[in-house]
Amino acid sequence: xxxxxxxxxxxGCAVALVAGPLGTxxxxxxxxxxGDTLAHSALLGTALGLLLHINPWWTIIGGSLLIGALLxxxxxxxxxxxxxxxxxxxxxxxxxxxxALSLASNARVxxxxxxxxxxxxxxTGDLWMIGVLGAVILGLLTRFWxxxxxxxxxxxxxxxxxxxxxxxxxxxxxxxxxxxxxxMKVVGVLLVTALLIIPANIARPWARTxxxxxxxAAFGGVAxxxxxxxxxxxxxxxxxxxxxxxxxxxxxxxxxxxxxSPA
Amino acid sequence: xxVSLLKLxxxxxxxxxxxxxDRVTLDQRRGEIVTVIGPNGAGKSTLIRAALGLIxxxxxxxxxxxxxxxxxMPQRLNIDPSLPLTVMRFMRLGGADRSAALRAxxxxxxxxxxxxxxxxxxxxxxxxxxxxxxxLRDPDLxxxxxxxxxxxxxxxxxxxxxxxxxxxxxxxxVLMVSxxxxxxxxxTDHVICLNQHICCEGHPEQVGSDPAxxxxxxxxxxxxxxxxxHHNHHHDLHGSVIAAHPHAGCNHSDDExxxx
Numbered sequence: 205x206x207x208x209x210x211x212x213x214x215x216g217c218a219v220a221l222v223a224g225p226l227g228t229x230x231x232x233x234x235x236x237x238x239g240d241t242l243a244h245s246a247l248l249g250t251a252l253g254l255l256l257h258i259n260p261w262w263t264i265i266g267g268s269l270l271i272g273a274l275l276x277x278x279x280x281x282x283x284x285x286x287x288x289x290x291x292x293x294x295x296x297x298x299x300x301x302x303x304a305l306s307l308a309s310n311a312r313v314x315x316x317x318x319x320x321x322x323x324x325x326x327x328t329g330d331l332w333m334i335g336v337l338g339a340v341i342l343g344l345l346t347r348f349w350x351x352x353x354x355x356x357x358x359x360x361x362x363x364x365x366x367x368x369x370x371x372x373x374x375x376x377x378x379x380x381x382x383x384x385x386x387x388m389k390v391v392g393v394l395l396v397t398a399l400l401i402i403p404a405n406i407a408r409p410w411a412r413t414x415x416x417x418x419x420x421a422a423f424g425g426v427a428x429x430x431x432x433x434x435x436x437x438x439x440x441x442x443x444x445x446x447x448x449x450x451x452x453x454x455x456x457x458x459x460x461x462x463x464x465s466p467a
Numbered sequence: 468x469x470v471s472l473l474k475l476x477x478x479x480x481x482x483x484x485x486x487x488x489d490r491v492t493l494d495q496r497r498g499e500i501v502t503v504i505g506p507n508g509a510g511k512s513t514l515i516r517a518a519l520g521l522i523x524x525x526x527x528x529x530x531x532x533x534x535x536x537x538x539x540m541p542q543r544l545n546i547d548p549s550l551p552l553t554v555m556r557f558m559r560l561g562g563a564d565r566s567a568a569l570r571a572x573x574x575x576x577x578x579x580x581x582x583x584x585x586x587x588x589x590x591x592x593x594x595x596x597x598x599x600x601x602x603l604r605d606p607d608l609x610x611x612x613x614x615x616x617x618x619x620x621x622x623x624x625x626x627x628x629x630x631x632x633x634x635x636x637x638x639x640x641v642l643m644v645s646x647x648x649x650x651x652x653x654x655t656d657h658v659i660c661l662n663q664h665i666c667c668e669g670h671p672e673q674v675g676s677d678p679a680x681x682x683x684x685x686x687x688x689x690x691x692x693x694x695x696x697h698h699n700h701h702h703d704l705h706g707s708v709i710a711a712h713p714h715a716g717c718n719h720s721d722d723e724x725x726x727x
Contacts, residue, residue: 232550354560357546364519364539365561365604404549411551 220425268381321444478527538606
């Protein structure tokens with residue numbers, strides 16, 4: 205197997221391992237649209253990085269955190285519905301990112317790679333970044349799993365029981381921002397949310413506890429990455445899109461088998 | 468005299484430019500059941516949330532007994548169906564161990580449910596599980612926001628009896644919002660009739676004959692009459708009653724409420 209395929213496999217699986225469990229929280233809290241918004245803002249982060257000659261990793265993470273903070277502030281007002289705000293920020297940052305990218309004309313920019321991922325172009329530097337950030341997210345997720353779950357179930361009850369609900373929300377936001385930054389390499393900003401929500405939904409029919417669902421989602425995500433890479437290599441199709449297609453197939457399979465199998 | 472657990476002193480809560488609570492004072496003592504009644508939109512849940520420390524009042528002070536342990540039973544639990552959660556796992560989310568969780572579940576009579584998914588138990592069972600979760604903390608003060616929500620009529624009586632038992636057994640204070648005037652009048656120690664501000668309060672008998680109380684709930688609601696209003700239809704209680712007694716008690720208007 206050529207090196208680039210091995211790198212792609214490692215990077216894709218690492219991201220899926222993290223995205224699965226984090227995605228279960230996103231699904232339980234119905235934050236899919238929020239994930240989209242964060243992902244779209246990552247394109248703006250990338251463009252800023254190119255314009256300011258800073259490593260885009262940092263501007264993506266910084267941009268996501270900024271968007272998260274912006275959302276938190278805007279949610280405290282009541283004149284605009286939250287989904288409208290998310291839409292405005294989401295599409296606004298995507299459009300602004302596209303405009304900014306075109307302005308950064310000094311750099312030759314492969315827009316497709318940002319929008320749809322470029323897993324086959326992962327190098328050892330990216331691998332390190334993905335490995336470290338993935339480990340950080342997974343570590344935080346494991347450490348704070350119970351409190352995050354308690355907040356998911358009932359935030360006010362969690363607050364009365366002494367959990368720092370606001371700080372936990374910020375923590376989850378931070379983890380999502382970091383994940384978007386790494387997942388962008390794999391499936392691109394337009395498909396990041398798929399990597400969060402599809403594995404969780406593949407896992408749902410088979411899980412009896414939250415932890416099982418997180419674990420199965422990680423496996424489901426890894427399987428989708430492997431399947432997608434195989435499709436991409438055999439049929440010479442775009443890798444990111446192929447991964448999402450294979451995830452959707454896995455979801456249909458999971459759903460169908462569960463639905464039509466005897467209890 | 469029982470020791471004071473929680474004192475709210477003239478607290479006001481604003482939401483934007485709307486006044487939700489207007490200088491409300493409350494003294495919750497150990498062993499006492501304090502019930503807040505009032506029409507929908509009266510600020511009952513807001514008062515509960517302020518007492519829990521979930522929202523900060525714009526003015527007034529809140530004083531808690533040192534190291535006060537609060538058990539909170541929220542009005543409802545909206546868990547997404549995509550979250551696989553058994554009753555036991557839910558009970559242990561607060562950090563309790565398994566045997567304590569089982570004890571609390573059997574105290575409220577639902578220990579046989581501990582393996583069930585939370586989304587598959589009935590409304591009455593869910594309320595009992597929520598009460599058990601509140602009891603897990605060995606609370607000095609139980610705070611219950613409409614504890615019989617989604618419970619059928621026979622279950623409501625049983626649940627109220629259970630709450631009264633729990634108060635006696637744990638000798639804790641109980642602060643609750645209730646719509647069941649019958650129970651409120653029969654079993655609680657102190658009634659607060661709330662409509663942004665406190666219209667009247669006191670021992671149930673006292674409150675039952677207060678003109679302000681009758682203005683809010685109608686003549687038929689006095690004493691131990693069975694009161695049939697159950698949530699959801701908030702439209703007519705306030706409006707029609709006010710129309711029938713335009714000058715009784717305090718002045719209420721439907722949308723705006725200000726006392727200069």
